[in-house]
Amino acid sequence: MDQLWEILAVVVVALLAGVAGVVGLVRGRSRKAPKVPPKTEQTPIERPVAKKTQYKPSSGMRIDTSKTAEPAPVKKQARKPENATQAPTATDTADVAEPTEPAEAAPATGETVDEDRPLTEAEATQTNPFDVEADEEAASSTAAETRELEKPESARGRMVRLRERLSRSNTALGKGLLGLLSGGTLDDEAWEDVEDTLLRADLGVEATTEIVGNLKKRISVHGATDEETVSQWLHEELLAQVGPDMDRRIAASRVGDRPAVVLVVGVNGTGKTTTVGKLARVLVAEDKDVILGAADTFRAAAADQLETWGGRVGVPTVRSDKEGADPAAVAFDAVKAGQEGECDVVLIDTAGRLHNKVGLMDELTKVKRVVEKRSPIDEVLLVLDATTGQNGMRQAEVFGQAVDVTGVVLTKLDGTAKGGIVVNVQRALGVPVKLVGLGEGPDDLAPFDPEAYVNAVLD
Numbered sequence: 001m002d003q004l005w006e007i008l009a010v011v012v013v014a015l016l017a018g019v020a021g022v023v024g025l026v027r028g029r030s031r032k033a034p035k036v037p038p039k040t041e042q043t044p045i046e047r048p049v050a051k052k053t054q055y056k057p058s059s060g061m062r063i064d065t066s067k068t069a070e071p072a073p074v075k076k077q078a079r080k081p082e083n084a085t086q087a088p089t090a091t092d093t094a095d096v097a098e099p100t101e102p103a104e105a106a107p108a109t110g111e112t113v114d115e116d117r118p119l120t121e122a123e124a125t126q127t128n129p130f131d132v133e134a135d136e137e138a139a140s141s142t143a144a145e146t147r148e149l150e151k152p153e154s155a156r157g158r159m160v161r162l163r164e165r166l167s168r169s170n171t172a173l174g175k176g177l178l179g180l181l182s183g184g185t186l187d188d189e190a191w192e193d194v195e196d197t198l199l200r201a202d203l204g205v206e207a208t209t210e211i212v213g214n215l216k217k218r219i220s221v222h223g224a225t226d227e228e229t230v231s232q233w234l235h236e237e238l239l240a241q242v243g244p245d246m247d248r249r250i251a252a253s254r255v256g257d258r259p260a261v262v263l264v265v266g267v268n269g270t271g272k273t274t275t276v277g278k279l280a281r282v283l284v285a286e287d288k289d290v291i292l293g294a295a296d297t298f299r300a301a302a303a304d305q306l307e308t309w310g311g312r313v314g315v316p317t318v319r320s321d322k323e324g325a326d327p328a329a330v331a332f333d334a335v336k337a338g339q340e341g342e343c344d345v346v347l348i349d350t351a352g353r354l355h356n357k358v359g360l361m362d363e364l365t366k367v368k369r370v371v372e373k374r375s376p377i378d379e380v381l382l383v384l385d386a387t388t389g390q391n392g393m394r395q396a397e398v399f400g401q402a403v404d405v406t407g408v409v410l411t412k413l414d415g416t417a418k419g420g421i422v423v424n425v426q427r428a429l430g431v432p433v434k435l436v437g438l439g440e441g442p443d444d445l446a447p448f449d450p451e452a453y454v455n456a457v458l459d
């Protein structure tokens with residue numbers, strides 16, 4: 001019995017020891033494994049960041065703040081043809097007194113024109129898409145209160161001022177030639193130098209060869225090489241190359257009972273939009289009623305730029321607010337507005353840059369065809385940058401093939417000694433240089449005057 005109690009006591013003690021051991025083990029574990037991880041250096045938490053938009057407003061971009069929740073006040077249309085049945089185009093939706101039938105065929109500004117269909121009767125007589133009178137009324141009560149219109153310089157005055165600028169950039173040509181020609185004996189080397197000087201001034205090979213040939217002949221016949229005589233001969237030869245008898249008038253007066261239509265073309269950056277703006281000023285100075293068409297819908301800011309030019313001298317601009325709108329439709333609407341507003345001249349700015357050259361030429365020919373459904377085009381002015389040399393000559397040829405260029409505007413002649421391009425481009429295209437750009441100022445565009453030009457170059 002005593003033995004049995006001893007065995008029982010040993011078992012109980014062993015059990016108690018086991019339980020105590022298990023409890024100790026559990027406690028120990030829980031101390032060793034903390035629930036919160038030890039604070040090490042914290043890794044930054046990556047949050048998905050909203051991707052920033054790449055939108056950057058261009059410097060010429062205009063934010064239209066005129067849109068309100070209220071319907072726009074309805075303006076009375078000033079001159080509405082009695083038989084007008086078409087809805088107004090996009091340019092004049094705020095100008096309509098009462099709703100009209102929706103247009104079926106009218107090319108709203110910015111909408112694509114199906115140029116292959118003939119004009120409907122309604123289209124030919126449709127409502128004025130750009131109400132010049134209403135616009136003038138509005139302008140006089142708002143803009144004119146705060147801003148006075150500028151008075152552009154007359155064409156006569158600017159020629160005198162700009163002659164000096166042309167002379168400054170081209171003196172090297174005149175001085176160089178005179179120096180060479182009146183320097184005594186003219187051997188082959190000296191004649192080569194004369195040729196090089198003329199070629200460097202971008203006169204082109206043909207004109208250079210002719211000038212040199214004629215001068216050689218004169219010198220051998222008369223034997224004179226004094227500066228005064230040579231200067232006179234050079235003047236005559238250059239003038240003959242420039243073509244003093246070419247018709248350099250701009251078609252900017254009404255033709256019968258319609259305005260003249262002028263299309264302005266050229267590659268981007270040559271100064272097209274600027275030229276349209278400057279030309280509008282020249283014409284305003286001559287008391288012409290001008291309207292502008294912003295058919296450069298490829299570059300968003302071009303229409304704003306043109307509108308600003310026009311606004312400064314009180315000339316309205318027909319434009320589309322849709323980027324990439326159909327330029328032919330805008331041009332068509334501008335001509336229609338010019339006709340209905342009884343303007344003297346419609347000036348249409350076109351795009352100079354497209355995805356490729358073929359696209360640009362196709363677009364231009366389309367603009368031309370669509371405009372011609374409404375009115376003949378009286379003038380196609382090609383704007384060329386005088387500083388681009390042979391590149392400009394190639395552009396002239398490409399444009400010449402696509403549209404019937406009737407005149408050239410040579411811009412940036414103030415910044416180049418390559419005044420000879422006047423001769424070169426006239427030969428290549430067979431049309432006269434009609435205007436020259438001689439600076440960035442608003443009145444730095446002048447009619448091209450061959451005599452003044454040659455004087456400036458040889459002064």
Ligand SMILES: Nc1nc2c(ncn2[C@@H]2O[C@H](COP(=O)(O)OP(=O)(O)OP(=O)(O)O)[C@@H](O)[C@H]2O)c(=O)[nH]1
Nearest residue numbers: 268269270271272273274352411412437438439440
């Ligand atoms: N020095 C000088 N700069 C000129 C003359 N004509 C234009 N420019 C400048 O040339 C730049 C381009 O003129 P734009 O009228 O915008 O050229 P654009 O051909 O309409 O160009 P896109 O609209 O891009 O097709 C502007 O900075 C003008 O001020 C000029 O006769 N002399």
